[in-house]
Amino acid sequence: MRVATALLALLCMPVLAGDPSTSLYQLHEKLDAQDGRAIGLDVNRGQPTLITMFYASCPDTCPLIVETLRDIERNLDAAQRQQLRVLMVSFDTERDTPQALAALAETRHIDTSRWTLAHADEAAVRRIAAALNVQYRRMPNGTFSHSTQITVLGRNGEIAYQSVVLGHADTELLRALRAQ
């Protein structure tokens, strides 16, 4: 009996130990948070997370992304809001150092106890964008041309919903978020 249990445990282990095959947490990247902490994409493992890509010097879209994320939060009840985490990964590997991201967090009054702004190297940014299906290109003038979307991650990094709605909270996204 004991052997059988041990055997069963062994058989189940890979399933229990691993993230779902489609989980974003299959991607093991090294990022730096705005406070200098070394983190992985799974920094918010166990909690529903909104992940998006941006760059700090972006004139229009990025302030709009922050506003959209805030509007999503406003649409949640207090308990859900407390659970929710936000991870914003920058395209701008050169300028968006942890210090620059910390400055942005301060200017925009971002609550860094729940929101994380992250820097990663170019190869990591490319893979993260690929995994999230975000398109981007560095323009000759140093700006970035990019698609914008907000992705809902489940507790184990599974991609639950992706929204391209900006400016206000997408009701479909809210539904997916509440289901987490």
Place this chain on the structure above:
Amino acid sequence: MARRNAPKVLLINTAQRIGSVCLLALGAAAHAAAPTTALIEGGRFETVLPPTPDTKTTQVAPFRLDRALVSNADFARFVKATPQWRRDRVARLFADEQYLSHWASAAAPGADIARQPVTHVSWFAASAYCEARGQRLPRWYEWELAAAASETERDARANSEWRQRILDWYSTSARSKLPDAGASPANYYGVRDLHGVAWEWVEDVGGIFVSEDSRGQQDVSLQKFCGAGALDLEQKENFEMLMRVAMLSSMKPPYTSGSMGFRCAADAGAAP
């Protein structure tokens, strides 16, 4: 299955190596082993994918490019060394269900296709392969620049005969079997397989078709690009490149296709 195939694969690779060494010995005796990459000097280059609407040219830094497409046998060695890229272990985040579906087993392609270019590989898998070699995928502009060369000319895009030969490939719809990797004639830079063999992944596949305005970009940028592309269609060779661009833009990073392969590249400073 895997065990039976392995020695054959090894044999083929050895034969390939000996073959390329002999070829090189005929050409230049200076090198002891066949370099797998060619040095391409780069320069200012007129592209089908203008960096901005007002800029038609782009500056390409010197780089190294694989002389041939990566073969099934090459890729099998990578899979053996990094089993997380086996088709029965790969995370679905990185490759769709058709990934390496044409191989005889999860570990080996089968001797009949060992020398053919590997296809049914995702962008993630191709990137990981090149990274394991200390390299990277070529960027679109690098690929486009290398592919502008014919056997004799650095930029043959004005050569109508050469252009026609390339276009003929695209009208041959029923290609039942891929040619072996490296079997097509070497171009001006000594690079093979750029035309007439397979589509190829590029490092910046996610940067193709992106418009300046990111809002609602998915459809808008496609139309915007196609519009700009159509304006550029004064020269026929752009048609081939635009087909490549259209193909790449339709491929999401985990997607695989039986006609999509890859080769690796590196900055010019890297070892050959």
